[in-house]
Amino acid sequence: MRIVTKLGWIALLLALGSPAIAAEPVVEPHHVLMVGNSLTYTYNIPAILARFAAETDRELTLKTHFAGGKDLTWHWSNARKTAGLTAAQVIEQGDFDLVILQDSSRRSLSAESREEFVQVTKEYQQLAAxxxxxxxxxxxxxxxxxxxxxxxxxxxxxxxxxxxxxxISCAPVALAFQRCHQERPDLALLDNRTDGKYALNKTGTHQSPFGSYLAACTIYAALYDRSPVGLEFRAAFDQKKEVTFEKEDTAAAQDIAWRTWQAWKKRQQQGS
Structure with missing residues (x-):
């Protein structure tokens, strides 16, 4: 009986404190490559992320492989004119901790294009591994x-x-935009809004400066598994000029980004 009790205590202690079953710590990336198009480079999401990282004393170097209107299939096998390398070559020749992949916004519109997404991301994963x-x-x-x-x-x-x-993981920016639209419909997230706060009334459907800020908050949450709530930087970039936002609005974006990331992560962990 004493043996059983002793073993029971050992099992309990292991269950409570064993490193083997503890949550894995987040490995924070330092050298990151972002592959994508105007949904990333409009109003300079990488620059916003860099400011977030600097504010929180994180080392973060960002490189990019961007081309307007292109998808991950194009990036895989086509070289940017300025860089002369395909995304695959940049990954192969680089020393990155993390590669962030942003596909075309139209990719989900057909079963055929969704299947192409599956196939090309497998290639990225094989090279990354x-x-x-x-x-x-x-x-x-x-x-x-x-x-x-x-x-x-x-x-x-x-x-x-x-x-x-x-x-792998995912920064659920689309879900953050949807949540923000539901909770704060007064905020213009796309640049073709004719009303709403921060509306630009432009031709086209890129993100607004505030949309870029919300996207950056969501990526930050996924990148570090840390809340962006409380970050002091409150701007996006139009060329090199900062477009600033009111504190109450950036606080809302930070909160929405964090809640969206937590909800997505919980679903993934539950296998749904």
């Missing part, structure tokens, strides 16, 4: 100011299912 580099999806937002539920669900499933299949 060879280089001991992690991947992170950036779930690009819908270029539709109403953010319709059925389309958002399809986009979410495309990214989340493949993230599960590859064993």
């Amino acid at each position: 060879k280089k001991s580099t992690r991947l992170l999806f950036y779930m690009g937002f819908l270029r539709n100011e109403k953010f319709p539920e059925d389309q958002v669900q399809t986009l979410d499933a495309m990214y989340t299912d493949q993230a599960d299949a590859l064993g």
